[in-house]
Amino acid sequence: MSQKLLRETSSQTAGPYVHIGCTPNFAEMSGVYDEDLGAKMKTGPIKGEEITITGQVFDGTGMAIRDAMIEIWQADADGGFALTESNFTGWGRCPTDMETGQFQFDTVKPGQVPYMDGRLQAPHITVWIVARGINLGLHTRLYFDDEAKANAADPILTKIEHRNRVPTLIAKKQSSGSYLFDIHLQGEHETIFFDM
């Protein structure tokens, strides 16, 4: 049976003032919401390795952009998305700093989640980026460089034709529990963005 489908509403850029709607306290507009949504991913003691992810989003001139907003969504340390009673939200939202362009997430390293054929995927985080000048929010994934074995068996990473671009999806360990994940919108190191 065929079905007439509605068309998805068109995207429009988040513009330069996305903070007003999504992170008003960050935009120095306090008193409307108690706190910005997604600012805290951990609400108490949690299982697993606590990690920090930092990075910047670079435009085609190589400048870190200072009006982007990043959201992430991930499994917990056990690879689960469905826990209802937990101190871990799995969802984070962070605007890039208005001076440095830095973003930071304090989270937990995700466990492995099965792909639709049952194979386990390498630990990864789903990432979504919006900003002025980005007409349709960009989806990508963050993997970890200290998960080489799992990465080598990941159903998506292994299917990417341009092997030289795979490192754009892999966060680099800086020190214990700290990872760097820069996003490049254009250029030699242009991040792989997905249509999923």
Added chain:
Amino acid sequence: MTHKSPNQNGFLVRNHDGHPAALTPAYKSSVTRSPTKPLLSFPGSMGEQTGPVFGHDMLGPLDKDLILNFAQPGEMALGPRIIVRGRVLDQTGRPVPNCLIEVWQANAGGRYRHKNEAYLAPLDPNFGGCGRMITDENGAYEFRTVTPGPYPWPNGMADWRPAHIHFSLMGQAFSQRLITQMYFEGDPMIWQCPIVGSIDDTEAIKSLVASLDMAEAVPMDARVYKFDIVLRGRRQTFFENRWEGL
């Protein structure tokens, strides 16, 4: 905040025809911020097919009232009072309940409350410009605000944004995540705007234009604009997405 069950079908392939291209040079900011390589297409998995869910109890009583939520006690925001309401549906026509919607806008004079804003129009001390709500079981939402003003912006020398309200929709999964802008019926500036013009499809643009519904107007108080939003739909088949153990 709770989590959704992962036991769901995947999403319909995104039709990019109604979306703006990444590179739309008339909107200058897109030139250095648009990926140049094709998006890589893969079926998603749970990370894309689920998303955070927000409970109605998270909302404050004034979150959906932009006329009052930043105003001093006894004061109200200045400008033509409106109610914006509509439904969030998916592509199969089903309502999308429990969808977090966040909105933001300029004040009635076209000025945003933001430190990077450079337009000379004045701030309204009683208007912040943000609101949020969660759709009910029928996918319905509404909020009260004032009509935002049009404003000039740094693109071309004479580019003005049409009056608009920004919408962020969480959907029920990251695959449905959407940010868009709502315009107002009859505004001649819509058809001159390079950001609107990034969408190369007149019908798609029209779906971003809210219609004035005077029959619903609140007498001696507020006019009503209607704006429905469609998010990606899920596929219907049961014969795929067999998660491990199922």
